[in-house]
Amino acid sequence: GENVEQHPSTLSVQEGDSAVIKCTYSDSASNYFPWYKQELGKRPQLIIDIRSNVGEKKDQRIAVTLNKTAKHFSLHITETQPEDSAVYFCAASISTNAGKSTFGDGTTLTVKP
Amino acid sequence: DSGVTQTPKHLITATGQRVTLRCSPRSGDLSVYWYQQSLDQGLQFLIQYYNGEERAKGNILERFSAQQFPDLHSELNLSSLELGDSALYFCASSRNTDTQYFGPGTRLTVL
Numbered sequence: 001g002e003n004v005e006q007h008p009s010t011l012s013v014q015e016g017d018s019a020v021i022k023c024t025y026s027d028s029a030s031n032y033f034p035w036y037k038q039e040l041g042k043r044p045q046l047i048i049d050i051r052s053n054v055g056e057k058k059d060q061r062i063a064v065t066l067n068k069t070a071k072h073f074s075l076h077i078t079e080t081q082p083e084d085s086a087v088y089f090c091a092a093s094i095s096t097n098a099g100k101s102t103f104g105d106g107t108t109l110t111v112k113p
Numbered sequence: 114d115s116g117v118t119q120t121p122k123h124l125i126t127a128t129g130q131r132v133t134l135r136c137s138p139r140s141g142d143l144s145v146y147w148y149q150q151s152l153d154q155g156l157q158f159l160i161q162y163y164n165g166e167e168r169a170k171g172n173i174l175e176r177f178s179a180q181q182f183p184d185l186h187s188e189l190n191l192s193s194l195e196l197g198d199s200a201l202y203f204c205a206s207s208r209n210t211d212t213q214y215f216g217p218g219t220r221l222t223v224l
Contacts, residue, residue: 043215043216043217043218044203089155093211103155103158106156
């Protein structure tokens with residue numbers, strides 16, 4: 001089955017700096033890669049996603065890049081703010097009717113003011 | 114608000130007991146997923162249902178079972194509860210495939 005590894009497990013940055021979280025996946029058939037943000041005690045919420053026919057996607061301060069050959073994808077957050085502090089999860093899935101996602105173990109991001 | 118609802122929000126029970134967690138997916142979503150999240154842990158996939166049928170199984174214990182009903186709501190049954198079953202249980206739903214929308218979770222405490 002699919003295996004997703006996420007690094008780093010914790011990340012601390014100064015407000016205004018950039019943060020990068022990386023994930024690798026094992027199943028070359030995976031073609032959908034969402035990122036979720038989970039604030040303490042709350043539900044995971046989708047913040048951005050990318051499909052395998054696209055190499056990069058941006059949404060304001062957030063971007064995701066995908067390298068299908070190397071089987072890795074990354075989340076980039078620019079101009080970080082304290083409210084970006086949360087746990088971020090990556091996931092990989094095969095976009096079929098049996099769309100089971102495999103999640104990474106999460107990265108705890110702390111943005112220091 | 115994702116449109117996915119879960120009840121109850123909190124559940125406190127004793128070891129050995131049985132509980133049922135309920136999830137209503139977003140309107141039109143056919144897939145329901147269940148996850149367990151223990152303290153400071155990641156999301157452990159338990160089981161997925163698609164339009165009433167079990168579609169994928171993760172690390173779900175034999176003491177746990179789930180089903181999806183004709184109206185597409187789902188229930189997760191946890192029996193012979195142990196202290197280690199204390200966790201946040203999330204339900205998520207998706208329309209066909211990929212993007213999952215999570216409910217607010219049920220916090221289970223086993224004393």
